[in-house]
Amino acid sequence: MTTDVIVPPMAPGKLPLIGHAVPLIKDRLAFIQRLRTHGPIVRVTVGPKALTVVNSPELMHKMLTSQADEFTKGLLFEKLKLFGKDALPVAEGKPHLRRRRLMQPAFHRQQIAGYVNTMRESVEPYVAGWDGGTPVDVKTEMQLMAQGVVMSALFSAAPPRETAHMILDSVDTVFKSALQRALLPISSLERLPTRRNRKAEAASTALRTAVSDIITEHRAHPHTYDDIVSLLLTAQDETGATLPDDEILSEIVALLAAGSETTAVVLAWLFHELGRNPDMERRLHEEVDSVLAEGPLTAERLPRLVYTRMLVSESLRLYSPAWLVTRQAVSDVRLGEFTLPAGSDVIWSAYALHRDPDIYPDPLRFDPDRWLPERPQPPKGGFIPFGSGKRMCIGDAFAWTETIIITALIASRWRLRPTPGTVRPVGAISTHPSSLRMVPELRHHTIGRNAR
Template identity: 85%
Template structure:
């Protein structure tokens, strides 16, 4: 006697041979959002491959928390092993637990508070280097700025603009390659000596080379630095073992990549929205001017930037960088009312979740006041910009602090004006980034704290 399994339905629109490839290629963000209208879990096909899409906030939360041990990180993270086999972002099982425990002290909230001055001092030269009236490629500028912040915290140094751009392009190449390989998982193509593969290998090598000498310097002068690499050099697991240079290299490379790209695109979107909403821009300027009138931005003053924090929250909601996150079922698993076979590839989208009208009133409206404590808040699991459960991004507090500081410091000196005649749309690449975002800096006339007028 056999029992029929309740498998998720196939989403409408499947075509012979190619499945749902056409809408996925045409506008993947719109497609992934439309899938939410077809139920809590649906299946799509891309050529011969079937992928399960989890739409329900409740089921996503279960997959990330109470049922987390039934899933690995899945295809996208497997392809990101260009950073290293057991680097924290891609590690599984016991290696993941060991690395997380060893790295946790570097991202403790008290440690983050100690990074505030470093973040502020790193950011200010970037924004003072802008020229009034000269258009900025805002995504690139924010990437360079956040990369500089991460590098300052990681190993007490920031590169000049040209080598910084080399690192930035290498990060973009590695991430883009991982996404391409996840969307078209044909292992044989990854081994061919074609230009795309050679470029990915070169980018991975460039990233590793960029930090190798710095780790060697830290080894040679262990007492000369107070940064994340210093903490990793002394971190021990339960047996007293420390990380090897190669392990530290993998972690630093992964942190450098993940810590710069995601925060940068959030900040680009934030200033895009401010450029379209002068009332919100005015509120931000009033708050920032009030706080910075008392002195430089410090860890003690950051909690007073409540409106700034709500701007960051709303940007993380409306433009969540995580439009695609993967998992894979280790064995047969029951998720809600549905059964998934062992090896099932699963995806979910924070971008689509955060725009669900059943969870957020008027979801496409940029409204930072929806995060006021007196307003109704979304249900548990409906706002997860950094994931949830034991695999939640360990750098969430770092990212919140970094984004708040950069927003405040830019707003203290500049207004960023949109360039006329350009349409900006979200693009689902490795993150949800703007298609093209050029903005013109306009110096503020009444900025406080000694900033340029």
């Protein structure tokens, strides 16, 4: 490169041999947030592994948009190839572009609007099935609802509860394995027949097996179904070629995994905050009651849930599931004033970005009203819950829609009351609550109305 080489500074606190491993293990979310105070780009080490952390929203935006071709998706996505090496979330370069174009029609906004009735009908049995007064594990319940929605859109049917739990467990196992392998990227360890490695491979196999029969059924009866699998079976690339079954399988497994985990943790945090803020809960109930008084929730009525969407936005901000996302420099990269050598492993965190006091006043306060149109909005690149640029999550509109629908349907029937105990964010594959049990309490005046 012709410009002067300026290497990003090393973050303070590095110890011999282990680097920054101690604070990362002790509280990784607090550590990743503290790094923002040390400059726009800093380096950390974990044992022998060096990582570059991009903190600046401007530089993060460039990395994800105008300079996106200078980076691959990096360690975390490489390890997620357990889902299939060509699936959209892990594909790179021209294969990624071709696959995204092929799948885009399934996630067009008009197509998403057509899923609304399916989403509602999928969620209603879960919402009606709670036992008032009996504590529930909120994250698990939200995962089951979100997974039911995704599977209904994918396959035209939600699984039995036992099958759903198996899929959830498999998704969690594969995600945890990917994160562990990304933070300790020693390939030789991944090939050892350890219990952890065997469990990850078994989970990946179980996920693929769980959906392969459904693809076979769709092939056998192509006119019976109208869902995402149907669209993928008939989608053609620019050469007129369709996807083979094994690649459709990889896409479905990846969508199933992403669609249940991230939506569920956002919903869990949303109802945790409502349990602590009665005034917000009241405003939500008033809005939902008003909209549902006119009939079932439909695509036409969805835009009227303005405050519901603000609650979702604030949950995505304060508890962004993406606490750690990776990239890797393809060649020497100039990012701002700094030079990142070829092969540099890069980390960015939407969770830390969304809690930056320079972007959000009083950032640790849950305040849905900060999303009112008359309030100052974050700068470009300051709110990226689904990423940005050409690798932005293809299912963002789907996720927004299902999260709003699930929130509204729960609120139409229940209050969720907190139980004693401390709830704190944990940085695993997503930012999930340490433990969140709440007690559903029926809202008696809504029974018999259009909540169902």
